[in-house]
Amino acid sequence: MTLTLTSAVDLLKKHHLLREIITPTTWTTDPGRLPDTEFTAVSYDSRSIDGGTLLFCKGRFKPEYLAKADEAGLPCYVAETDYSDATAATGLIVQDVRKAMSLLSAEFYGRPQDSLTVIGVTGTKGKTTTSYFTQAILNAVSHGRAALFSSVDNCLDGRHYEESDLTTPESMDAFRMMRAAVDNGMEYLVMEVSSQAYKVDRVYGLTFDVGAFLNISPDHISPIEHPTFEDYLYCKRQLIANSRRLVLNADAMHADLLREDAAAHGIDVDTFALHGADGSGTPADVTAAPADADHIDFDITCGKDDLGRFHLSIDGDFNYANAAAAIAIVRAAGVPIDDAEPLHALESVRIAGRMEQFTDPQSDTLAIVDYAHNYASVTALLDFVDERYGARNPYVTLVTGSAGNKAYDRREEIVKAAQDRIGAFIFTAEDTDTEPFIDICMQMQGYITNRNVASTVISDRTTAITTAVYDARAHQDRFDVILAIGKGDERWIKEHNRHVPFEGDDRVIGRLFGLDDDK
Template sequence: MALTLAAAAELLDRHHLLREIIQGDCWTDNAADLAGADEPFTAITYDTRKVTPGTLLCCKGRFKADYLTDIDQAGLAAYMAETEYSAVTRAPGLIVNDARKAMSLLSAEFYGRPQDELTVIGITGTKGKTTTAYFVQAVLNAYSGGRAALFSSVDNCLDGHTYAESDLTTPESMDAFRMMREAANNGMRYLVMEVSSQAYKVERVYGLTFDAGAFLNISPDHISAIEHPTFEDYLYCKRQITHNCRTLVLGADCDHADLIRQDAQASNVPVTTFALHAADGHGTHADFVALPDASSGYLFQEQGKAIGDFSLELEGEFNAANAAAAIALSRAVGVPAGSEAFRALEHVHIPGRMEHYESGNMVAYVDYAHNYVSTKTLAEFVTHKYADRNPRVVVVTGSVGDKAVDRREGIIKGAQDYADRIILTAEDTVHERMIDILHEMQGYITNPRVVSDIELDRAKAIEKAVEDAHAHADRLTILLVIGKGEERWIKVDGKHAPYEGDDHVVKRLFGLLND
């Protein structure tokens, strides 16, 4: 059904969001009082520059009346906003209590509720969302013949095989429903998506119920004036997935698991759990487990029965736990326990995640690790893996500006007990000076054996790490280049500046580039 002014008003009123409709001197709660109320909108946007004849404009965020100058000449059909703008446009305005909630509902309707044509899986947690999402998509693609779409912080995939770099972990609601429509039109049966805390904070997934949701884990992150003021707020936002899914997969060892179970019980949502077990089989009881076996792979079990014995391309026990979560989610949406589709887990590769390179006395890992948990987990993994070679560890890292200020200390805390040297370098920033951020991070280093220095040029920082390895040629040096992965840009003063890419720099310096 096409979205009209009348249909939009009815939808918003049903969700207790509509205050009134205003057009000039006419203030009404009945769209039938206005001419053209049953004319379908031809487009929907939140960008005034994209208004064309018949467009519904959603005014969100710090919207200003000035943005609507001459908008009638572009053919604006109607606008939705928390403030009326009849002084600058003749178009009718749907005045609402919450523009972001309203935009999500209106976008879903405009694009024909594509979520109803897809089985939608949502994944949240502080660590492991991307890896778990890729694992689930791989299994569902194998099971459905390539008909699983993906929204992730690394890439989006709308046709089961073509991947394009994403801008946000969870897209803006209007973009998400537009992409869902494209995926459904492409014949996709499934959509796997990461769900960030910000997605719930700013209503990007308002009105969306996941067929299966996952809550992997929780630890402090994204704490800043422009994200979450406290850990409590961060956790509260992430907990909303429990109330907005039909079944929940929960990390059995997740902090505050009891509270999340209470959420699920209050919403009548069934819960299954996953966990990583020790090699001796001991560990937290869970419905789905990953158990290390003698062949360096993992035996995955459901309620004690084998799902399969798989060797993962992605290293680390934490990735085995993510695979167990992926199996639980796949089973929740109907993949049979005996399906060969689970073998797809063995071939999952994620650009910029645990990229592993070797040259002479050097081993390098390029990874998106960007907070305390992910940095510590990676550092622990490499020092354990190479313990018999008495390695030196050199970490190349920075931290983003203007947000997630807690990460600056967290990255250092996660790295300093494993690192011999920390080279601090550029990351994304908008207003904050990067040199100030790096000096702040340097101030958090309390381990006296750690050497630290600052090199703003990220490529030169990696070069310094390689030079350090050459200077200690008698020992193995492990380079951990973290934060940017395979991104080909760095945000400088809020704008994307071209960058070679951490992976490319390492391969160039290691002599691994193909001609």
């Protein structure tokens, strides 16, 4: 589909976003008064423009960014501010540049979403795992025709994965990747949808064929994210308003409100739930229940149909709940599954940095690397340790930090979730914007109220993990569990807005345990 100045203006008018069209000599709302232009590129980076680019001036855009725009031949920009003093390019002045960017990017790339069954997954925890599970099932039934956008990786051809930058990409990037997925023959797209995706309109105008709401608990509360939990939940709820069908955790906090949202928008609801070994639990369309006392295997049922017994490569009851969610999502998407065999694709899914377990050959020590980074996920991780290893009375050391300049609530919540259930904290570096690592660590240490839990601050993350390992080895009379959380397999630490190379929690532990790449 071709995007021109005229078609862009028409689309903006349709969505009541256009204020006026400005040139150095003309102010108008009629594109017919100006030469029409066919755009050959779209960008939100003023350093990559040419004579066919439609530039979006979003965020902290400054007039000086347009210093070389006329020299490059920039024909048009979209902005909330008149920049005619900085460039001779035509300005489409809009009410909201992010909304405009999403709509116009979709048009520029030929509305690729219309050629895909698009599935959106939201929740405070479990989005990544559920998305990978869903993609695995869809790939099994479609011969590898499912794409994925996740906070870990993006996959545009059903096979190859590349590290992603955001949980939900910027709208322009998302539609560009959708276009590539369609051109690669993909039929499905599974994507994580963050609260910020709705807060800053990264998915504006996009309707999901299936929206999945996994759970909700306080998170991302800060001046630059969500001012309150209510705002966080409200943004999450927008997925329901923009979906054709909802998959809902029957036990989710505020489930009644979420059902009301679905009813208000006239969409059907499919449910999933985690049940007890005795079958107790909230009734749901798809359920998962432990098949043994150690919760090694789980039975998954759909209504009265037994879908079989499953053993996932990723441990934890919460991951079996994610598996049930994925099955419910696939069913809601109308995917025909003639037998349970495609569902066993779930069992081979591994996600780097999620519940990766390592055993030290030199001591009775287990290390787990996980991306847990808030109250809910830390609680779930410790529940797993208690459930699987509680009988051995493990000494648990938690190596953790917290993000800088945002999600301030996490710092206290991580401490609250863990302090009565572990032996020691080691507070260390995690991603930050401008806050010093040491300040964040000291703040977290200050939230400890349990005098029986040990704590130390070691800002260098590699040294922190090494200290935990050496301490465990120094106590050969006990069983140690080291939990390194918050970074997963990421090969960098963000410091002052720069990605500083970092070995990765998994590789640090593997090296210390002498395991190389073997877990």
